[in-house]
Amino acid sequence: MEVRIGVQNVSREISLETDMTADAVAKAVSDAMGGATLDLTDAKGRRVVVPSQAVGYVDIGEETKNRVGFGS
Template identity: 40%
Template sequence: MEIEIGIQNVARAVTFTTDATEQEVSETINAALAAHEPIVLRDNNGRTFIVPTDSLAYVIIGSQTKHVVGFGNL
């Protein structure tokens, strides 16, 4: 699952891939927002991302797309 997090007053978004499901990521973010606590997510490489909820601009949760390799019939 690919995650993109926009942070206020930061030019570039934070993008990473995680094995968590869309529902797990959404629940983690919603729980942190409701409790006014930092959002804590882990990527596939074992890195931890901590984003203060006050600084959150947006979150895009998307599935990984499989890239087609080779030539298709036109």
Template identity: 40%
Template sequence: MEIELGIQNVARPVNVSSDQSREDVSKVITEALEADKTIDLTDDKGRRILIPAKALGYAIVGSETRHAVGFGAL
């Protein structure tokens, strides 16, 4: 799943690809914002992404659907 995070005072968004479900990612972000703690996500390569909740401007949690790559008949 693709996740786009907008960080305050940073011109470009942080894009993360994760194996976590949409519900898990949303829960982590929501709980961190409510408790004013660090958002702790893991990408699909096992790296941890830590973002202070105060610094988050927005989060776009993308589709879990894998799209086919290549040419195909429509």
């Protein structure tokens, strides 16, 4: 699933592909809003750590489903 994080006072957003579920990402974001850091791991094992005070928004994409057929 794709997750995009907007950081305050930065023109570019952070975009990462993760194996986490949408609920797990939402829980990590809500836990970070208590004053900690937002800590996510992407599909390749790299960690993204953002101070919670700098988070502008988090866009949680749709979970990818395995497609079958000619359109996949």
